[in-house]
Amino acid sequence: RGVDRAQFPYGYRPPADWLAQWHRDLPQLAGRYVVTLPARLTRWKGQAHFIDIVAAVKARGAPVHGLLVGGAHPRKRRYADELARRAADAGLTAADITFLGERGDLREIMAVSDVVLSLSLEPEAFGRTSIEALSLGRPVAAYDHGGVGEQLAAVLPEGRVPAGDRDAVVDTLLRWRREPPAVPRDHPFTLARMLEETLAVYREVAPPRVRHDTR
Secondary structure (H helix, E strand, O other): OOEOOOOOOOOOOOOHHHHHHHHHHOHHHOOOEEEEEEOOOOHHHOHHHHHHHHHHHHHOOOOEEEEEEOOOOHHHHHHHHHHHHHHHHOOOOOOOEEEEEOOOOHHHHHHOOOEEEEOOOOOOOOOHHHHHHHHHOOOEEEEOOHHHHHHHHHHOHHHEEOOOOHHHHHHHHHHHHHOOOOOOOOOOOEHHHHHHHHHHHHHHHOOOOOOOOOO
16 A cells, blocks of 8 residues: 555656646646646545535635546546535636546646645545555645644644645645745555565564474
């Protein structure tokens, strides 16, 4: 469950050709405060909360743009349509929010985001995208429960907000827009360390192998 620091290096910047295509595809992001929620479209991942948060940040005068990154299972199309209607009802236009769908370049998208959010309504066991974003040096704000809450407690405590408290997320985003937080370069949630600690548990509980001399 850990992150490979070679794949998600601190301070990573996407290659020039990727950036050029990104700016061509999404010119509406120019000059915007880009906030990203990477999660498949399913109700408990908190996309509805994300839309409300983006609308509230916009209402308070910040030039925010929200990116929803994640595909929808065919059975979830009704939920995707519901989210689009919710965004429209909140007064959000294509200048304010983009549904990117399934992507194979999440690392690059998070690297060019100002903040990455995790808004799962139920606690997750680990939450890999959050620690990947932190590994890249990008600030993460998240509901303070489950594995993501533990990650932020160790790496960026100011990113923790009470679970379900959309107003607290809005306040955090506005504060960070004025004064971006410093994300530490190092953290304990690396793939190498977590593999070693898992193996250490097996070594502790497994009985020693006894070699029998058959001579």
